[in-house]
Amino acid sequence: MDIQGFQGRLIIADQSEYDTARAVWNGAVDRRPQLIARCDGTADVVAAVRFARDHDLEIAVRGGGHNVAGTAVCDDGIVIDLSAMRTVSVDPAGRTVRVQGGALWSDVDHATQAHGLASTGGIVSHTGVAGLTLGGGLGWLMRKYGLAVDNLLAAEVVTADGSVVQASADEHPDLFWALRGGGGNFGIVTSFRFALHRLGPEILAGAVFWAAEDTGEVMRFYRDFIAEAPDELGSVIRLGTIPPWPVVPEHLHWRPAIAVACSYAGAVNDGERVVRSLRRFGTPLVDLVGPTPYVAHQATIDDTVPHGWHYHWKSTNLTGLSDDTISVVADHAYLAGSPRSCVVMFHLGGAVARVPADATAYPGRTVAHNIVIEAVWRPHEAGEHAVTETAWADRFLHALEAHRSTGVYVNFLDADDTTRIQEAYGAPTYRRLTEVKTKYDPDNTFHHNRNIRPA
Ligand SMILES: Cc1cc2nc3c(=O)[nH]c(=O)nc-3n(C[C@H](O)[C@H](O)[C@H](O)COP(=O)(O)OP(=O)(O)OC[C@H]3O[C@@H](n4cnc5c(N)ncnc54)[C@H](O)[C@@H]3O)c2cc1C
Known part of the structure; x- marks a missing residue:
């Protein structure tokens, strides 16, 4: 199997690493995707999304693989796997950090603490930055510095049609609003930019x-x-x-x-x-x-x-x-x-x-x-x-x-808990999320998640 323009690693069932690559944090989850596309960068994510859409494949998106429901892996379809995209680049003067979409919180803490800086992350360091942030992001520092989403300044997103867009307060503000709590419904985040604060070591x-x-x-x-x-x-x-x-x-x-x-x-x-x-x-x-x-x-x-x-x-x-x-x-x-x-x-x-x-x-x-x-x-x-x-x-x-x-x-x-998603958001927020979903992912390409359906 080949994906045009894809330079990462493709893993299929007869390869020795297949079982490790399909395993997620919750060992009770046992799903067998047709293909795991381990991306090296944004271009690979774009290629994988286009390939999946062209071949009508179910898509699961993997960040840190920690979600208890195991949404990072699907049966039969393709896992667009960002676990090799873990680069963290700190700007100590500007007090910001750019984090790739497959990084874990341990990667972020390691890089930022070298400069005496930190941002709110989860309370277990092997949790993924992406899934945690996209849902909100609770952690030890939240009462002082806000949730992970409150520190999010911008995100680079591959949308359902394979476009790469920037989301921030100034660019695609509706998407930026939805990413800060709405989960992986709106696209694949290839990188996040967070604000940092003085802390520690x-x-x-x-x-x-x-x-x-x-x-x-x-x-x-x-x-x-x-x-x-x-x-x-x-x-x-x-x-x-x-x-x-x-x-x-x-x-x-x-x-x-x-x-x-x-x-x-x-x-x-x-x-x-x-x-x-x-x-x-x-x-x-x-x-x-x-x-x-x-x-x-x-x-x-x-x-x-x-x-x-x-x-x-x-x-x-x-x-x-x-x-x-x-x-x-x-x-x-x-x-x-x-x-x-x-x-x-x-x-x-x-x-x-x-x-x-x-x-x-x-x-x-x-x-x-x-x-x-x-x-x-x-x-x-x-x-x-x-x-x-x-x-x-x-x-x-x-x-x-x-x-x-x-x-x-x-x-x-x-x-x-699939019937509790509307309960999680409450009616007004769920309605607004539906509008953003309809705009950025009208065909519900990204639905192997805590799904918000397009109108
Ligand atoms: C031991 C443990 C401790 C935890 N502690 C905390 C905590 O302290 N605070 C807290 O807030 N939460 C915590 N959580 C919950 C955690 O936020 C979720 O499990 C979250 O989904 C993990 O993110 P992940 O990237 O590792 O997940 P994954 O399983 O990789 O992804 C989950 C979903 O997120 C979406 N997703 C993942 N990566 C991307 C991406 N790059 N772009 C777009 N969508 C993506 C996909 O829809 C995917 O199905 C904890 C979970 C565990 C298991």
Whole structure:
């Protein structure tokens, strides 16, 4: 098979690298594309899009391959794979960075921290920049510097007809609006340009763990603690077991526990003052907060969510952390069968909430918390574990029904959540996204995603 004008690598089923090339982060996803077109640059992406359209092939687009629903790979069609396009170029004087469409956040952090600069990325460094940004982009720095989309200055996009366009506040502003939250519906982004901020290289960061039995008290304390917290404080609650990290005493490995993980986007001394009361609350099992390189912090939990394990996620926005909500969370969080399953809750607000609702397509500006229930099992545990862990996550979400606000972060939707896409955006944003989709991709060429249908 040949694609005219394509200079990257074409991978088909009888090649030894085919199985590695079709694998995505979620090992439960097992799809067999006809062809994987691993692009070397924008020209290859253009050639692959034109080829796919000429041959009426289903298209999946791969950035970091992290989406839990496995939308980066399709059956039968073509995967337009940007995983070899990971160049990151920093302009330290202008405080901007240009990032190719297949880069991971670890690539960005590595390059930008060499200049003492950073931009909001996800909390796991092997996540792709493209998918995360196009859905919104939550991370440790968001309360201070906004979401990934709030730092996006421009994007180069290959549209459904194979044209290359620039999207920014000045060029194709409608497309630029839609790219900032609307996902991969409008074209293939070959490069992003982000604003950077002074940070690190050392920051105050880490997690404090308490016994699972203390969950209710810890969460009620946390609710009051974050109400007073400055924007510099990014925090995430994690309920599950304590990872078997070398820095944790061995007798605590895999013990059910609640963790509050935090990072401070400012001077280490100031951060120490801000988190003092948190670290002193109750009787922590282990306290891992301390000065740490920002790059290391970004990768702290990477090994708790490795590639190849099987994952099933359920997520929702929450109305707040009422006593009742906390009770439901505490009652369900530790009922998973696997010590690898866990629950993650992001705290938003700050700079995220100060951006007007209609400025970008990211819809959750007023959401203070969301929750991701992560059912996890290893490949050899598929079968019984798949059933019990999946049922736990589904039951947990159901129990939260009375406590959830409408809405869910689109990047946390799993494969069986296709009916929740309109819920993710809400009617006005979804309508506007439909208009932009109709203009830039009227035939719905890019539909192997969290799809917004053209009118
Ligand atoms: C362990 C883990 C941690 C996470 N943590 C966070 C977090 O902290 N914050 C957060 O906001 N999200 C987080 N997420 C969710 C994450 O944002 C999504 O999974 C996102 O889709 C990952 O992007 P990717 O490029 O790796 O995905 P992929 O699976 O490669 O792509 C997903 C979809 O994005 C689109 N896409 C990918 N690349 C391009 C491109 N270049 N141009 C156009 N469309 C493209 C396609 O539609 C594709 O189907 C996390 C996910 C995981 C698995």
